[in-house]
Amino acid sequence: MTVTERKRRMPRAERERQMMGVAEEIFAERGYAAASMDEIAERCGVSKPMIYEYFGSKDGLLVACIRAARAELAENATRAVIGATSAEDALRRGLVAFFQFAESRRRSWAMMVRNEVALAGTGAMDEIEAIRREQVEIDAAMFAAFLPDKSPTELEILAQIVVGACERLSIWYVSQDEVTAVEAAEQLLTVLWRGVGGAVEGR
Amino acid sequence: MTVTERKRRMPRAERERQMMGVAEEIFAERGYAAASMDEIAERCGVSKPMIYEYFGSKDGLLVACIRAARAELAENATRAVIGATSAEDALRRGLVAFFQFAESRRRSWAMMVRNEVALAGTGAMDEIEAIRREQVEIDAAMFAAFLPDKSPTELEILAQIVVGACERLSIWYVSQDEVTAVEAAEQLLTVLWRGVGGAVEGR
DNA sequence: AGTCCAGCTTACTCATAGTAGGTTACTTGC
């Protein structure tokens, strides 16, 4: 371990960045609930009230981390989309940038997307993941019957798309009351069978 | 308020059901973190150690609630699918059942799907929802340019589908290393433009 | 009419989020 400059006095901005880095690490490692402010402070080489001075609360610290991750992702995506030749190409580049971001900055990404942050290390998290897993398998099996040419990997991707779409659509669905369950299901099915255009008749 | 039979001795199974009902209510109301075991116990008319006797821990109680919700949803879906005339019809009926469940049993559904359970009432939750909202709006605007005939509601649905699919696909993506970011993006695009079949050439 | 035990309680411990109030050392104006 490097002995050089352990316990240095730092200007606020620099200390804040360090704290967010350490926090992100610990949140991703143990989960938000299990992360202790004392531990974060200690790893920063500073005492707890400093974190409260700068971020106000544990939740405030998490929010700051999420904001930073969001900004970084947005920047990546923006840069990726520059020079796109069409809207479709822009979407493609945006998607690729997103997946690459998820891969290379797993911790940042986990704070934005995964329940891990909130529930990591809990039985509840495992339970919910098991439900999704089960659903993915059911869907993949169903698609396999429909599409014998697809590889297992492709089937997996399709199933993940369906499960993700369902989940998010259900969240939107309960927040409004214009669209009925039947209509929502119909829309989703149309996209799945015919793509977003969906206008092409005859399946 | 009903005075009849307040504070009754109950057999274990009945008390467990009551506890899960109360817990579900409070988890959905205040969020998992902000829910206190003492409050749950009090609303049940018993003392805290009883809950620990039956469920072991706060997490255990949440898991039990999730399991119950899962079982109920599974039963609904199974019943809905009976009598389906084709696989497509089965999928349609399953989706409708899912959306209806989400609507009629919001609290149960929230425990399975929403981060609400873990992060409800926190700034972090708002932050993440804001990111999703932003992304949905960007996507909806993009689709609007492509598909001028679609209603705002239909565009919203499309955007929700895309965001949900992205999120889940990214989670799957980082858990494997067979498929590259470009391939994952390509697969998602294919589904979006042409549907799960995707074989039909010429967009 | 005694024994057993499921259902229940009181009264704790312990970890950790959050805070009050003070100390240290770097900068800035003279």
Next chain:
DNA sequence: GCAAGTAACCTACTATGAGTAAGCTGGACT
């Protein structure tokens, strides 16, 4: 240089809520 001001930092606390130890009670079944 040296006082004054303030940014960075600390120790030592409170408060809350998860989880537990140890014991009480009333009905069932010999």
